[in-house]
Amino acid sequence: MIFRRRPRPEPTDPFQPVPTRVPRAAPAPVAQAPRENPEKVRLRAERRLKFTAACFVMGFATVAVKMGAIAASEAREPSTGSLSGATIVNARADITDREGRVLATNVTATALYAQPHKMLDPVAAAEGLARIFPDMDAETWARRFTSGSKFFWLKGNISPEQQQAVHDLGEPGLLFGSREMRLYPNGPLAAHVLGGARYGAQDVRAAEIVGVAGVEKTFDAYLSDPAQEGAPLRLSLDLPIQAAVEHVLDGGMKLMNAKGAAAILMDIKTGEVISLASLPDFDPNSRPRPATEGDPADSPLFNRAVQGVYELGSTFKIFTTAQSLELGLTNAGTMIDTRGPLRQGRHSIRDFRNYGPQLSVADVIRHSSNVGTARMALDIGATRQKAFLESLGFFEPTPLEMVEAASGRPIVPERWPDITTMTVSYGHGLSTSPLHLAVGYASVLNGGTRVTPTLMAQETPPPLGPRIVSARVSAESRHMLRRVVTDGTASMGEVPGYHVGGKTGTADKPKHTGGYWEDKVIATFASVFPAHDPKYVLIVTLDEPEIRAAGEDRRTAGWTAVPVASEIVRRVAPLLGVRPDFDPAKDDFGAYLTQMARR
């Protein structure tokens, strides 16, 4: 209708020329293309149809596959693709004590790095840095910044004030990287156990922390394992007790003019190390470099309690008597010939003073008679003595979870003639670490089963180890040690209420050139408390103590290590929750036996 033709005008006006009607010329005949082969056309159409069909099939197949995939896959929340969750914070787990108090943790820190090609004025930047950091030399850094290198680490860890000062330089080529820093909030406390950490592989966004010593190194893989989800490493140490032990030991070391000291407090049944101290110590936050000159054993990094091997002297006598009792060769009342000196080849063994022709086994321990123990050891014989000491772990490094423990390898004599049997019976000729001694004391005195030292807090009490001595021999040994304190060489060790029992040991220090120093000793007190119901073993070792008391220069353990140890017990036992008991009847051997029967 739209395209309806306009009506033809009627020729009404005579003056209007009427268009003449010329018949339209017929269109020129178009040259007709020759008709295509119908077979060809059909084939082309078929091809096009097939192509279209294939497109549809593929489209629907895609949809079908996707639907199948959705139906078959597990329904899951789409991840946002961001990694900035809680997972990458705290890359390294904390270390805590047995009560969960923090011993090592991470804090955020800032690193400073330079990209010289972005710098406006490298020389001014170097001068500015030298003003802020006195240890940086302006000329050196100006030369480095203009050398064409594109990246420099400047400082691993700077303070917020320094960061602001660098920021104020306004240099676009000085940049800050964020990272985590290992922090030991308690400073030098338990430094030897914790060890220390340094940066490993580092990036401008983060830096890896690697343990260099102590448990940080032993548990490096565990601490940096993301699968643990930041679960802290719980040690068996107890922070207040460690602090008290270090405090008293430090005071004692200074009072006794010793150059070093070590203390180990161990749970007698589980072998958990409650406190492990070695002095002098260091701050793991800025761990000193290992000494390149001088004796490494004098370095503060040296762990005297675990790495240091010393001849620990008369403290070993209790092992000889315990074995003799266990073998049935003697009992506590058997009289031992103590006439000295005892000659063996070129050597002669003598006592500190003459204790008369004979002493009972208990009195041999009480007076610390070398001759008496040497005679008992000869009865035992070298083979059995070696086997007994080996079962207590005196020939191998301790399995404590510290990298340093492996280096505390005891010095064992290669041959074991009778003279060695005799000297080892009172702690000479065999060098072990104080930790070995703690394990030996715990194993013999806890009722007679072997303990394994550990720094891990035990959730459940570990199974009893192999039996070393019978429970009765263990009780008898404790009773002998108790008598050493009540009326023996360790009379200063008495702490009211805690029934300390222990054995002193004073050994001359060996010279590097051979032979022994006349005036340098290692004084050790190995103790157990409460003796009638043993709970803890405490070993205190002082290196070269010397004190002037009662008009004489004193070096023996009874005057040096014992007062320090008794002060430690006085301070620590209430913290450990040991109930004081002022009942003198507990010192009777009957009380030991009832205690033994009750367990």
Place this chain on the structure above:
Amino acid sequence: MRGFIYTVSTVIVVLLGVWAYHEGYETRATEKAVAQLEREIGQRHQELSMLRAEWAYLNRPDRLQALAEMNFERLELMPLSSDHFALIEQVGYPLPVLVAEAPVVAAEDFSDVIIMNHRYGADTQPRVIAPPTLADDGEQLP
């Protein structure tokens, strides 16, 4: 009829399109919010670990001991020792003493009064617990 169906389905398709578009944007916004929250949680975790480190630093035994020594006059804190413990028998409880006779006032009726017959402390008067006096409407008077 056919025109109606065409119109309705066109409108439905348009509405569905609008809905899907809206949902898409909402999802993206939520994702962004979740990422933001995760970042915030991470930041809070970091702050928390910083505070924990600070707490441990402020509570380090050295500092506590120095503070205890500085404030010794006020606090008198001493290391715990064995004489701070005592047996339960050593606690000095005063023995209960039987009071011979409670004071009796004849004029009043004490039938509903409980008389405590035990004395605690050295010179304590026997305590008399009377039942509360009630007002006429049953309310308890002070």
